[in-house]
Amino acid sequence: MYLISTVARSRYKWLVICFLVMFIVVYVPLQNDSLYPKEKHLKKASVPRPQVNATVAEHATIGEDLVNTDDGDIDDKEPLPTPQLYYVQESQCKIPYIDPFAAEVMKNFNPDTFETCTNQSDLVRPIFDMNRKKYVLQIDESVATQILQSSDIEYNCYYQEITRNADADSYNDLLPQIYFSQGYVVPLHVQALILACHEAANTSHILQKDAYALIQYKPLAPNLEPKPPTTPRKPSVFMFGIDSLSRINLRRTMPKVYKFLTRRGWYEMQGYNKVADNTFPNLLAVLSGYSPDTAKAKVCDTDNRGCFDRMPFIWKYFKSAGYLTAYGEDECGMNTFNYMKPGFIAMPTDYYHRPFLKGFTGEMETWKCANCTLTYCVGRRIQSSYVYDFGKEFAKRYVDERPIWGLFWSSSFSHDDYAMPAKMQNYVLQYLLDLQQDGIFEQSIVIFLSDHGARYGRLSFYSSGFLEERLPAMFIYLPPWFRAQYPQFAKALEINRHRLSSNFDLHNTLKHIIELGQPANAPPLPKANDCPTCQSLFHPVSRERGCHEAGISEHYCTCQPYKRISFDWSDRISQGVIDRINDYLYARNYSEICANLTLSYIHKTEIKLGLDISFHDDIPKLDVGYYRVKFKVQQNSADFMATVVYNNVTNHVDVDVETISRTNSYEEDSTCISHKLAKLYCICQSLLRT
Incomplete structure (x- = not known):
């Protein structure tokens, strides 16, 4: 009897094991398909590199470049969400959780595939020579041969310098053509240029035309020579912004980017609530700590020429603390400080991109994709790539040498269509991976942010529309050395992930970063003027906080249902x-x-x-x-x-x-x-x- 019972139990255990294996192999994949109905569609999208003008062959192997990291592969599968009812659930604030993949939204969500502006390789490219600290113009003769279909036809190349027009915060007429040969060293005063090559015997036959903004090297000032080891280390700050992108829509349209932004060292401020309607007042709060009305009463009227030069913008504080600064936006027609506004008279930062992109869009051909309302291509490249490349070059040039601050903002592919970011997710991800490859994340606090979500269009009509509009994306990355040196700040960010926060808190956080490298006896920097109760996010936010304490008016508050x-x-x-x-x-x-x-x-x-x-x-x-x-x-x-x-x-x-x-x-x-x-x-x- 004992033998029979043992054999029976053994067969029973074997049948149970077989059943479990069949369940895992057959049933679980089916469940995953039902959970992610759009996943297969997203995988059809080509995976581009932001290095512009890659050939078709290069694009065919791009998927392999979504490199593995210590935190796992980056793919387009959204991890199974843990049950969550609220982004914030405290006594004075309950912001309900919104499912990004709700049926009412997904039934009308049809992301486009990525499009390149050209498949032709670069004929001329400025290459930065690290030894000489200068740019050298490199001509790819094989590209010229391909375009001319002959290696015997002669051609000439020239550039035209773009200079800033301070009166209009734009660019002047292009300077005369300067012809050059292979290995030409670009003079240091040239900040941006348009390059072209034409057939020698026929100047109207342009082989290729391109445009570049340059990060010409600025030597360290004598008073900014490297400090002794006892001096507190100053973290660089790199701000990567995408207009009209809610934290909800980021998960929906860019799951790969979202996965990158939720790896170790990143902190998602799930209770980050905008304080105003559109881009200008929301970024003004982050960058100055003022609302437009208070700025008008206490500083100057932002509608008047010269006001922005007087405003106490955050980059002025970083500059005073020894940081090198940069600022760039795409879509010049709606720049934060130029749309229905006077712009800047003086250069606001050490490197300022607007006049160059104005020149590019004014002198190059532009193109809109089929579903685009804003310019998609400027010349041979995607419009936003000019700003992102500007930021990447800036960081790459200086991040290992001195502290830097920069804001690089894009509106062109996200402002008018909530689904368009899905078209660009691999493109954006590749920039983040490039920044990682260049060591930016080892040295810098990186802030990935938006100003607000979709304010009009289809998303605003869904039941989640109110929250979509008012909860912009906000992710903060702390490099390993910073987490080790200031563990209390990392702990505070972890706590604040599920606490109410606002633009004014982010402003105070930027001021806090500046103060970390200041002498102990230095006076504290002024905090956000329009929110006396706001604070740095490096300190835990009170659990009793409501919208009033965060500087958020009733109209924009998401705390009460x-x-x-x-x-x-x-x-x-x-x-x-x-x-x-x-x-x-x-x-x-x-x-x-x-x-x-x-x-x-x-x-x-x-x-x-x-x-x-x-x-x-x-x-x-x-x-x-x-x-x-x-x-x-x-x-x-x-x-x-x-x-x-x-x-x-x-x-x-x-x-x-x-x-x-x-x-x-x-x-x-x-x-x-x-x-x-x-x-x-x-x-x-x-x-x-x-």
């Missing part, structure tokens, strides 16, 4: 908001050129619930409460969203009109006025569509 209502009286709120908008336009003498707005229909009305009220409980009856309304007006089908205080007894609507969001594009509706805020609410009578 709102619930949709459909009572008869709730329709009166939207009409009250429209009345306030019309009053606003009238008070500014725009009513004769801007149409009087009238209600078309209401998308939704939501009531704010207290933190002690469950989202699933019955809606309490309130005489006075906070409401969010989203509605459409008849004039050009313009959509708006507002946060208001409404008195259900007196029917009074209290709203700050300048906090009302326009949730669809207004570019073609408001060209009759120039006031930046009023443009949001003005539908020009001359542009009314029937």
Whole structure:
């Protein structure tokens, strides 16, 4: 009996093992396919390198260049999410978690494949000679032979220097052509150039034309010679920004980039909440600690020429602390300090990219991809690559020699289409891998950030739209030596991952970094002016913090849940908001050129619930409460969203009109006025569509 029982148990154990193996082999892959319905589609996208103009053969093997790291491979599989109900769950702030892959979003999510601007290799390229600390122009004769289909035809190459026009914060007319031969050393005063080669006997036959911004070497000033070992080490700061990218949409459209940004040393600020509507006030808060209104009252009016030169921008503090500074943006038509703004008179930073890209876009051919609303290619390269290459060259040139600070910002592929980042995810990832390869992450604090999420378009109509708009991506990387030297700062960032934070906190954090390298008796730097209760993120944020303490107004606050209502009286709120908008336009003498707005229909009305009220409980009856309304007006089908205080007894609507969001594009509706805020609410009578 014992023998029979043992054999039976043995067979039973064998059957169980076989069943488990079959379950793992067959069932688990099927489950993974159902969890990631878009994964196969994403894998079809070509995997580009940001080194521009790679050949078709080079692109065919690019996938192998997504290198392995100590933290694992970078691939496009989103790891199985751990159950999460909130990004922040504290007594004064509960920001609900949003599933990036919710069915309502994914059913309309159709990412494009990456497109190159050319498959032709570079004919001429500036190469930095590390020994001479100068650029040398290198001509690839094999490319010329390929283009001319002959090695016997002679050709000549020249460059034209691009110089800055301070009066317009742009560029001057191109300087005369200077012809050069192989190995020509570029003079140090040349900061940017357009290169071209043409057939010797036919100057109109251009073989190739290209453009480059150069990081010409600046020797260390005598007072900035290397400090003795006892001096605190100063970390460099590299800020990599992508416009209109929520932390939710980053996970959805760029899962490979997200995986890179969540490896060891990175800290995702999941409660990072924007403080204003669009790019300018949100970046102004990060870079100066001011809102536009307070800056106007205490410093200068940012609409006036010369104001930005007087503003206490963060790069001035880094410069005073011995840092070399750089700043660049793509899409010159919407640059943060130039769109409806006067720009800079003096160069704001040691290296400033805007005049060069203005020159490139003005002198080179440009192209938009099929689904692009903004310029995709400038000359032979993707528009954003000029800024990213500028940043990469800047970091590569100096990061091992001296502390640097730089902000490199892109709007061109993310501003107008929430799905476009998916087209660019491998492109962005390769830049991050290149920075890693160049040793930037060994020396620098790296901040990957955005200003806000999608403010209009399809995402704004989903149930998650309010949070998508208000929770921009924010990731902070601390290099290993910094984590070892300041373990308390790493611990604070880990704690603050799930605490409420804002642009003003980031400003204070940048000031904190500067102070780390200062003498012990140096006076503390001024903190963010518009948020006295804000702090450095290198210290734990209070668990009792609410939006007011973080400098976030009610309209942008994501801390307290709102619930949709459909009572008869709730329709009166939207009409009250429209009345306030019309009053606003009238008070500014725009009513004769801007149409009087009238209600078309209401998308939704939501009531704010207290933190002690469950989202699933019955809606309490309130005489006075906070409401969010989203509605459409008849004039050009313009959509708006507002946060208001409404008195259900007196029917009074209290709203700050300048906090009302326009949730669809207004570019073609408001060209009759120039006031930046009023443009949001003005539908020009001359542009009314029937």
